[in-house]
Amino acid sequence: MTANADVLVPVVDRGESLEELVHAAEEHTRGGISNPVLGMILFIASEVMFFAGLFAAYFNIRSNAPVWPPLGNVEFNLRGHVLLPAILTLMLVTSSVTCQIGIWAIRRGDRKGLMRAFVVTIVLGILFLSGQAYDYTTLGFGINDGPFGSTFYTLTGFHGAHVFAGVLMLGVVLYRGMAGQFSARHHDAVEAASLYWHFVDVVWICLFTLLYILG
Amino acid sequence: MIRPRTTLLVAFLFIVVAAVYYALSRDAGGTTMLVALGIAMGLLSYTLALGSPKG
Numbered sequence: 001m002t003a004n005a006d007v008l009v010p011v012v013d014r015g016e017s018l019e020e021l022v023h024a025a026e027e028h029t030r031g032g033i034s035n036p037v038l039g040m041i042l043f044i045a046s047e048v049m050f051f052a053g054l055f056a057a058y059f060n061i062r063s064n065a066p067v068w069p070p071l072g073n074v075e076f077n078l079r080g081h082v083l084l085p086a087i088l089t090l091m092l093v094t095s096s097v098t099c100q101i102g103i104w105a106i107r108r109g110d111r112k113g114l115m116r117a118f119v120v121t122i123v124l125g126i127l128f129l130s131g132q133a134y135d136y137t138t139l140g141f142g143i144n145d146g147p148f149g150s151t152f153y154t155l156t157g158f159h160g161a162h163v164f165a166g167v168l169m170l171g172v173v174l175y176r177g178m179a180g181q182f183s184a185r186h187h188d189a190v191e192a193a194s195l196y197w198h199f200v201d202v203v204w205i206c207l208f209t210l211l212y213i214l215g
Numbered sequence: 216m217i218r219p220r221t222t223l224l225v226a227f228l229f230i231v232v233a234a235v236y237y238a239l240s241r242d243a244g245g246t247t248m249l250v251a252l253g254i255a256m257g258l259l260s261y262t263l264a265l266g267s268p269k270g
Contacts, residue, residue: 045262
């Protein structure tokens with residue numbers, strides 16, 4: 001007799017239907033977290049270490065520099081250039097809120113609500129990437145302009161790549177949602193994508209605070 | 216079975232190590248890595264404990 005059959009015996013005695021028996025067996029053996037969400041959380045944990053390496057490099061270079069921002073031919077003045085990044089931050093935070101609204105909608109079984117919320121989230125993500133690309137053209141320094149330029153573009157560039165990946169992920173979820181693949185009970189991919197999006201948002205808040213506010 | 220909340224002690228341990236390391240060395244880079252390691256390990260252990268089968 002298998003482990004699941006052991007579970008089913010007392011349920012059969014109560015005269016439950018086959019569907020209820022299977023559901024009971026699933027509930028008994030299943031963990032408290034779905035595989036897609038578990039995988040995404042483990043992936044995010046590895047991403048925490050990835051960004052930690054970049055932040056640590058920034059702190060190391062900064063603490064070893066006699067003057068920060070370094071003096072040179074190019075002026076590094078991010079504090080005087082904070083308006084557009086602040087608007088972009090607001091956009092990304094708002095996109096996290098709309099993403100969560102989508103999650104709440106699908107938990108209620110509201111597919112249209114999920115679609116609407118995720119369309120807004122994706123549009124805000126694309127606007128963020130466009131704004132960041134424009135911001136790069138107005139900064140006045142490049143990735144080759146010393147340690148400041150290289151760390152700045154490495155940190156924000158890798159974050160931008162993650163936002164791009166998040167937009168793609170949300171796009172796939174949106175497509176699957178339009179195909180009717182999600183319901184109130186089955187929407188693990190939506191939960192996993194939203195976790196990733198929130199993580200990307202948190203990383204940007206750290207970057208914005210470090211690079212633009214603290215200087 | 217380990218309770219998920221108990222696994223957060225792993226994160227706390229790394230944060231303590233990070234605090235001691237910073238107090239001794241004043242090295243912001245290494246401290247960042249240790250703090251992030253604490254967050255990552257806490258997240259990993261909490262999730263794995265939470266996701267382990269009930270039966």
